[in-house]
Amino acid sequence: MSSNQPTLRAHSLTCIRGERILFAGLSFEVVSGEWLHVRGENGIGKTSLLRILAGLSKPAVGSIDWNNCSIEADPSEYHRNLLFLGHRDSLKEDLTAQENLEIATALDGVQVSADEVLHALHRFGLRGREDLPVNCLSAGQKRRVLLARLLLRQAKLWILDEPFNALDVHAVEMLSELISEHIMAGGMAVMTSHQEIPMPNGRAVQL
Amino acid sequence: MNALIAVIRRDLLLVTRRKAEVLTILFFFMIVTSLFPLGIGADTALLRKIAPGVIWVAALLSTMLGLQRLFASDFADGTLEQMALSPTPLALLVGGKITAHWLVCGLPLVLLAPVIGIQFDLDASTLGVFILALLIGTPILSLIGAIGAALTLGVRGGGVLLSLLVLPLYIPVLIFGAGAVYAQSVGLDITGYFSVLGALLVLSLFFAPWATTAAVRIAIE
Amino acid sequence: MSNTSSNRIIHWFKFSSPATFYPLAGKLIPFFWVLTVLFGIAGLWVSFFVAPVDAVQGQGYRIIFVHVPASWMSMFIYIVMAVWAGLGLVFNTRLSAMMAQALAPTGALMAFLSLWTGAFWGKPMWGAWWVWDARLTSELILLFLYLGFMALQASIDDPRRADKAGAILALVGVVNVPIIYFSVKWWNTLHQGASVSITKAPAMAHTMLWGMLLMALCFWMYSIAIALMRVRTIILERESHSDWVRTLEEVK
Numbered sequence: 259m260s261s262n263q264p265t266l267r268a269h270s271l272t273c274i275r276g277e278r279i280l281f282a283g284l285s286f287e288v289v290s291g292e293w294l295h296v297r298g299e300n301g302i303g304k305t306s307l308l309r310i311l312a313g314l315s316k317p318a319v320g321s322i323d324w325n326n327c328s329i330e331a332d333p334s335e336y337h338r339n340l341l342f343l344g345h346r347d348s349l350k351e352d353l354t355a356q357e358n359l360e361i362a363t364a365l366d367g368v369q370v371s372a373d374e375v376l377h378a379l380h381r382f383g384l385r386g387r388e389d390l391p392v393n394c395l396s397a398g399q400k401r402r403v404l405l406a407r408l409l410l411r412q413a414k415l416w417i418l419d420e421p422f423n424a425l426d427v428h429a430v431e432m433l434s435e436l437i438s439e440h441i442m443a444g445g446m447a448v449m450t451s452h453q454e455i456p457m458p459n460g461r462a463v464q465l
Numbered sequence: 466m467n468a469l470i471a472v473i474r475r476d477l478l479l480v481t482r483r484k485a486e487v488l489t490i491l492f493f494f495m496i497v498t499s500l501f502p503l504g505i506g507a508d509t510a511l512l513r514k515i516a517p518g519v520i521w522v523a524a525l526l527s528t529m530l531g532l533q534r535l536f537a538s539d540f541a542d543g544t545l546e547q548m549a550l551s552p553t554p555l556a557l558l559v560g561g562k563i564t565a566h567w568l569v570c571g572l573p574l575v576l577l578a579p580v581i582g583i584q585f586d587l588d589a590s591t592l593g594v595f596i597l598a599l600l601i602g603t604p605i606l607s608l609i610g611a612i613g614a615a616l617t618l619g620v621r622g623g624g625v626l627l628s629l630l631v632l633p634l635y636i637p638v639l640i641f642g643a644g645a646v647y648a649q650s651v652g653l654d655i656t657g658y659f660s661v662l663g664a665l666l667v668l669s670l671f672f673a674p675w676a677t678t679a680a681v682r683i684a685i686e
Numbered sequence: 687m688s689n690t691s692s693n694r695i696i697h698w699f700k701f702s703s704p705a706t707f708y709p710l711a712g713k714l715i716p717f718f719w720v721l722t723v724l725f726g727i728a729g730l731w732v733s734f735f736v737a738p739v740d741a742v743q744g745q746g747y748r749i750i751f752v753h754v755p756a757s758w759m760s761m762f763i764y765i766v767m768a769v770w771a772g773l774g775l776v777f778n779t780r781l782s783a784m785m786a787q788a789l790a791p792t793g794a795l796m797a798f799l800s801l802w803t804g805a806f807w808g809k810p811m812w813g814a815w816w817v818w819d820a821r822l823t824s825e826l827i828l829l830f831l832y833l834g835f836m837a838l839q840a841s842i843d844d845p846r847r848a849d850k851a852g853a854i855l856a857l858v859g860v861v862n863v864p865i866i867y868f869s870v871k872w873w874n875t876l877h878q879g880a881s882v883s884i885t886k887a888p889a890m891a892h893t894m895l896w897g898m899l900l901m902a903l904c905f906w907m908y909s910i911a912i913a914l915m916r917v918r919t920i921i922l923e924r925e926s927h928s929d930w931v932r933t934l935e936e937v938k
Contacts, residue, residue: 276844313550314549314685314686315686316686334552334553334554335552342546342547344543346543347542347543348542348544348546349544350479350542350544352482352483353478353479353482361471364467364468364470365472365547365548365551365558366552367467367468367553391482612854612858616838616851616855620838620841621841622841626834626838626841629830629833629834630838630855632830633834634866636869636870637862637865637866637869640869641869644872668865672861676857676858680851680854683850683851683854
């Protein structure tokens with residue numbers, strides 16, 4: 259067994275939605291320092307796959323292992339190392355960006371100081387906006403709050419569903435940089451995206 | 466523990482940003498109880514007799530209204546699924562949300578009830594029993610109601626469906642809660658009523674969070 | 687040795703697939719209808735001709751032979767429904783959940799029947815169409831529980847989610863039914879008490895007991911027959927996309 263290299267392994271995943279079989283017998287592995295690009299047309303099941311990987315839904319057939327241990331056996335441990343961002347913003351509109359991040363990190367079991375939160379927000383261009391309720395921010399700014407969350411969280415595995423949506427060019431650069439840093443530091447990511455993601459160490463899975 | 470406190474703090478914070486939502490529920494409680502004397506007549510003896518039932522029913526209905534906000538907004542903006550992905554067990558976080566819900570929708574009813582009780586000419590000892598009964602009963606209402614709220618997440622006709630599901634389950638609390646107050650007002654022994662209420666509270670504390678969590682996971686899937 | 691037992695196990699799970707259960711149910715249905723008619727004839731005969739006239743209540747009391755069995759069945763079906771739903775939740779089997787869905791309307795019908803016959807019984811006895819006594823009130827609440835279950839399943843579009851949500855509701859309900867019954871009984875005891883009991887001597891003549899048991903069996907067979915018919919329809923609806931359904935005679 260190799261050193262403490264975190265690994266995500268999917269075995270023969272089959273997903274059925276309503277009457278359709280979206281995908282069957284899907285197996286792959288993602289190791290530390292790699293990222294996986296899930297490709298396919300709209301409606302083909304990319305989001306379903308990501309949600310299954312995150313443990314939100316159960317596959318009809320198949321299993322997922324994190325570090326050789328089924329994610330169902332020890333979900334807490336898996337969640338500690340996982341950050342999932344779906345289509346929705348996952349932010350409370352009535353709370354400020356700062357409050358949202360403080361609460362999200364507390365829920366994630368991560369200790370951060372208020373300064374670190376502010377620093378992260380500033381890095382993503384939200385200086386002066388930290389104290390506004392999130393519903394006063396633009397769509398792009400809301401996504402940047404999520405970028406700050408990625409930074410603060412330090413989870414090993416990132417599962418991101420269309421992370422580049424609603425981002426302007428500058429923010430796309432920031433996110434790419436963030437993901438690259440994460441991969442270089444030994445992290446892992448599974449992402450869907452319509453665009454090509456020009457980052458090294460990537461593999462693709464076509465649904 | 467940290468996560469649990471964070472969830473409770475978060476929900477309370479959200480209430481302070483939208484005070485109107487909760488205040489309207491309390492106004493509803495007050496208005497509904499006032500409807501009865503208006504509909505029935507202001508005969509004090511009659512009012513004293515119907516007060517336990519009327520105020521309890523109003524408390525049930527008010528709790529029902531408040532249940533809709535328990536999970537719906539978190540479900541809609543995706544924060545509920547983030548909670549499901551937290552290292553802290555979801556059942557604990559759900560328990561935290563229910564606690565916050567009770568603090569916001571249940572406890573105020575407990576504090577308001579004596580004021581309304583005075584409108585119905587209840588005496589001091591009866592009011593005391595009323596407060597105690599509501600103090601034990603309203604958490605049960607929040608716990609059982611949470612199951613219904615989770616089951617009807619994102620479902621068409623959610624609000625009314627929630628009432629249909631939850632009100633039959635509320636009936637034991639209503640019977641024993643109102644029964645205790647009525648017994649006190651006519652000088653009967655109340656210990657039996659409170660033992661049952663206590664038992665119902667313990668039972669719901671054990672089972673309701675699990676059922677609610679299972680229902681939340683089904684909704685998120 | 688282990689071969690035969692594993693064969694038996696395989697046999698059992700074979701019928702947990704809708705495709706194999708469908709024809710099996712089809713074969714069983716006429717059998718249960720026959721039993722329904724047989725028990726019904728026997729029960730009605732005992733109820734009308736063998737059981738004596740009640741000293742106090744006259745001939746009108748005979749409606750008890752419908753009311754009591756209907757009450758028993760409404761309770762029994764709820765428990766069976768909850769068991770099926772629970773199995774469906776634990777083992778993730780579609781057929782168990784479909785059985786629960788099929789049973790609910792029949793259970794609701796039994797509860798409704800019990801309420802109406804209770805009213806018809808009560809009117810000559812107590813002088814009112816509705817009396818808030820323990821049994822009738824519990825029966826009313828049970829009807830609400832059935833309606834809630836059916837409404838929840840009808841409101842959720844995704845069938846699997848409807849199955850699981852319904853299962854949780856049914857399990858919560860089944861735990862609550864004794865609590866509700868106990869509460870309502872405490873609240874008011876006007877009904878005739880438990881006049882039919884296995885352990886203590888019945889307060890009624892033996893023939894009356896037989897009448898009720900036979901009618902109960904009749905309702906039970908009826909419920910099974912109807913539930914099997916209904917589950918076949920549900921199977922057709924939910925599995926309509928699969929090959930074996932398309933090849934059926936009925937569908938073509």
